Amino acid sequence: MITTLTQTTPWTDVFKTTKGAVYQCDEERCWYVDFAGKVAKFDYRCLLKLRKSVYHIDIEHALLNTTKDPDVEIIFICACDHCYVLTLLQIIALKELLEGTFVMLELNHILNESLVISQ
């Protein structure tokens, strides 16, 4: 299911790069990943799975690989509706986007925790 979603609920920017963006929707408790020409909805588990599969790709190995296979990776996430077919450069960009996203989510977590403590 590849959907181009139209925004009906308020989204908050989590992280943006020149290649893509991640938004959070508090109401639906999920994230929207705008990357490679589509906006895809991820719940908590799926976002973690996406991160895991992207971080798992050995970029260095793929760069040094001199076989004639096309430099394309397919990221298929089990039990999620999305699938990405990405080039190496896109993978690097997606990794950067996800790294930034998780830093921001961590930061948000720390802020929330300290708010709870100071109350």
Added chain:
Amino acid sequence: MKDLLRIKSLISTEIESLLNQQIKKEAYSSSIYLSMASWCNRNGYDFSSDYFFKQAEEERTHQLKFFKYVLDMGGNSVSPEVTGIKQEYNSFREVFEEALDQEISVTNSIKNIYARCMKEQDFVTMEFLNWFLKEQREEEYKARRALELFEVIGEEGTGRWQIDKHVGEIKYNSEA
């Protein structure tokens, strides 16, 4: 912005992955003990064989404790792959030496998770780990006691037969 990470899971991803490593470690311990039970049985050390069978079962329950904790906290428990289990030992004594090594490495890895919890102020997981710290006290005690039997009784003559008999009687009862 809501803290969605926190809503879904009580433990952080770092703690979750450390706990999954521990699940694997406990599974490995269980398999190692089972192979020790087999070796002792094959070589005529019946009491020690029973002792290791019991240890193997205990390690399995430890594994499940961690496994269920991670799930209960909203995390993902990974059923571990266990490989590279040593099947042969050079001597009766070597079995017990390696049993102690294994317990020491388990204690260290639990301490390591505890240290990470302190850093994150994850008091919930710290409290959960307290049970294991106490358990390791017993585990290391028993493993050391078994090795001491080799010193006290000696392996000459019917020594090993005696040692085996006493291994079956090792108990830890400290109220502290």
